[in-house]
Amino acid sequence: QSVLTQPPSVSAAPGQKVTISCSGSSSNIGNNYVSWYQQLPGTAPKLLIYDNNKRPSGIPDRFSGSKSGTSATLGITGLQTGDEADYYCGTWDSSLSEGWVFGGGTKLTVL
């Protein structure tokens, strides 16, 4: 059971938009920055979004992030078949067991 809650899967057609939610609590998302990672099949994860809504260089503006209270959202517009991957949210958790926490991951299928 992950500390951060993500939907197990989402799907949409090419060209469409999809959002992936990440729900946490005041000890993690509520008081810390959120990052999002993309993991293509058989590869290492890659940073997509950091500090809630910033994109590293090289990440297209089709990817966006937002945060409100204890929840965060990853948005992907203009879906491409190459976007099929697992997506994870992550943040620092300042509870008794302090450390980094990830969501359980969301499998994106581009139909």
Place this chain on the structure above:
Amino acid sequence: QVQLVESGGGLVKPGGSLRLSCAASGFTFSDYYMSWIRQAPGKGLEWVSYISSSGSTIYYADSVKGRFTISRDNAKNSLYLQMNSLRAEDTAVYYCARDYMDVWGKGTTVTVSS
């Protein structure tokens, strides 16, 4: 270019030990905190441990506390994970990552099995 390369994975029996290494290049290693993250077969990402840039601050996941030890050698641009008392549930691909995980290595596979 900025790169992280893990090594040291392999097959080990339950109760055994293994030491993972992560070689960093292309950036000033001593400026960054580092983490180990693992992924069991078919499962999601699990953060394992964090070490500050100087090595003075360390955190562990509850699942490895008391069994794993993270360390670094800034002179050698290297990060380490000493894993003792290994269990079947430690079987995973182990990744090292920089800072807020903006750079990841390709991972090294650890299999704990008799």
